Amino acid sequence: MRFAGKAIVVLGGSAGIGRAAALAFAAEGGKVGITGRNPDTLAELASHSGIVAHAADMADVAVCRAALTSLADQLGGIDVLCVNAGVGGFAPVGDVTEAFWDGVHDVNLRGAFFAIQSALPLMRDGGSIVITGSIGSVLALPGNVAYASAKAGLRIMARIVGKELLGRKIRVNMVSPGPTETEIFKRGATDAEISDFRAMMEQAVPIGRMGTAEELAQAMLFLASDEASFINGVDLCVDGGCVNL
Numbered sequence: 001m002r003f004a005g006k007a008i009v010v011l012g013g014s015a016g017i018g019r020a021a022a023l024a025f026a027a028e029g030g031k032v033g034i035t036g037r038n039p040d041t042l043a044e045l046a047s048h049s050g051i052v053a054h055a056a057d058m059a060d061v062a063v064c065r066a067a068l069t070s071l072a073d074q075l076g077g078i079d080v081l082c083v084n085a086g087v088g089g090f091a092p093v094g095d096v097t098e099a100f101w102d103g104v105h106d107v108n109l110r111g112a113f114f115a116i117q118s119a120l121p122l123m124r125d126g127g128s129i130v131i132t133g134s135i136g137s138v139l140a141l142p143g144n145v146a147y148a149s150a151k152a153g154l155r156i157m158a159r160i161v162g163k164e165l166l167g168r169k170i171r172v173n174m175v176s177p178g179p180t181e182t183e184i185f186k187r188g189a190t191d192a193e194i195s196d197f198r199a200m201m202e203q204a205v206p207i208g209r210m211g212t213a214e215e216l217a218q219a220m221l222f223l224a225s226d227e228a229s230f231i232n233g234v235d236l237c238v239d240g241g242c243v244n245l
Contacts, residue, residue: 002225004029007075009068011058011115012085013051014041016182017132020213021082021220022051028221033071035064035085058085058111059103065118072122080224081119083112084132090143101146108150113157125168128224131158132216133176135239151176155235162233171232173223178239179204180211207240 003025013022013034026032026049033052036042042053052074056067072078087107091100116129123129136144137151155174162172179201201210219238222228237243 001029002221002227003080006030006079007072007077008032008080008082008224009071009075009078009119010034010082010084011056011064012036012132013082014038014045014053017177017180017213017216017220018082018084019045020217021084023049024214024217024221025080025224026051030080031075033075035067035071057107058115059106061111061114061118064111064115068115068119068122072119078119078123079127081116081123081127081129082132082220082224083115083129084220085111085115086132086134088147091146092143093145096146104146105150105153108147109153109157112154116161120165120170123168123170125170127170128228129158129161129165129170129172130220130223131172131174132220133158133174133235135176135178135237135243137176137235138243158235159233166232171223171228173228173231173233174235175216175219175223176235176237176239176243177216178211178237178242180213180216182213205240205242206245209240211238211240 008025008030010018010022012018014036022032022034035054035056037057039055045051046053054067054071056063058064133155134151136148137155158172158174202208216238219236
């Protein structure tokens with residue numbers, strides 16, 4: 001029970017990797033609060049898990065700040081903050097509009113930064129921040145310029161925040177997923193398209209398959225736990241070897 005008595009907040013915790021992490025933290029004794037944009041999904045998760053849920057869009061700084069304050073009040077502070085909320089989208093350079101760029105960056109970079117800033121007064125010294133990045137931040141994938149730029153900015157932001165928080169002994173680390181089995185890539189796709197995409201990923205990922213949300217969650221829990229007490233400022237690629245093999 002690595003998180004017994006600890007208060008954990010997962011921003012973007014109602015689906016996919018965030019949901020898996022929230023459930024895993026709770027299973028290890030944590031008092032868990034989550035945010036998300038879908039009230040129905042939040043209510044469903046809260047009803048069967050005991051996790052405290054608060055609707056909030058990370059792109060709305062004021063709403064996210066209020067949600068963090070409310071969750072901290074309910075949980076008795078924050079020991080672990082997981083910044084997982086994110087949005088994606090592909091467009092070649094010539095087709096990127098200001099609205100598309102801002103929509104991606106408002107959540108993935110701007111929203112993430114101000115969420116961390118808002119959470120810091122609520123966090124206890126000696127805590128941990130784990131941020132969900134992406135291997136896209138280091139791979140030059142055509143069509144991914146807006147998303148990759150935001151995640152690359154998030155990567156250096158995490159390192160600077162981590163250095164500034166050394167005096168409070170709050171560690172800041174990042175988990176960067178590779179291709180992962182979540183509902184996001186299935187939305188609006190036919191069974192045949194999903195099957196074709198999965199087969200393509202099996203060829204592209206050196207380990208020969210996509211990752212699972214639970215595998216990503218376990219990496220997040222490790223970095224948040226005392227087992228990683230000497231790890232700070234790392235960007236851990238959980239990607240089946242896409243970046244390093």
